[in-house]
Amino acid sequence: MDAERVRCRSALLVFWEQGYEDAGLATLTDAMGISTTSTYAAFGNKEELYSATKTAATMLTVQYAKARPGIKFNAVEPGTTATDMTAGFGIGRSPAESTRAVVRLATLDADGPTGTFSDENGPLPW
Structure with missing residues (x-):
């Protein structure tokens, strides 16, 4: 490396x-x-x-997906989330709302995508 x-x-x-x-x-x-x-x-x-x-x-996601085709590896963009990091700006939606995309990718069935970079609407272009 x-x-x-x-x-x-x-x-x-x-x-x-x-x-x-x-x-x-x-x-x-x-x-x-x-x-x-x-x-x-x-x-x-x-x-x-x-x-x-x-x-x-995010790029590690692709490498892991290629190396382990039997396991789903996907990176998630959860959107601007109200966290300690964004608190000073007064922006972001609740963590519960932002976790929807994470949960969706974490619960994919066997024919779901792998090696993607996604948000709540699906895969994003690299």
Whole structure:
């Protein structure tokens, strides 16, 4: 695995464990094993780094789907959800509403899609 993918995966784990707001730049750079200057040079800012980690996670979906055809792997865009991360903006629908797409993909039958990036209306173009 190349160094950039390893760094994105490391940052993804920090965001996953701590959430966007609580994931400090120092923690992210430590996890990635690079300096703050290198982080800014490679990703621009924390938001861009977060976007890169989301892209990496979505692309892993396709790789897992290809490697394990007997298991359904799908990435979900649940829509803007009212969470701790969006609270300051006063936007997003309830988590219960946003989970509909997640539940739909988690309960697919054997002939359902795999390797997709979907929202509540179905597969989205990559």
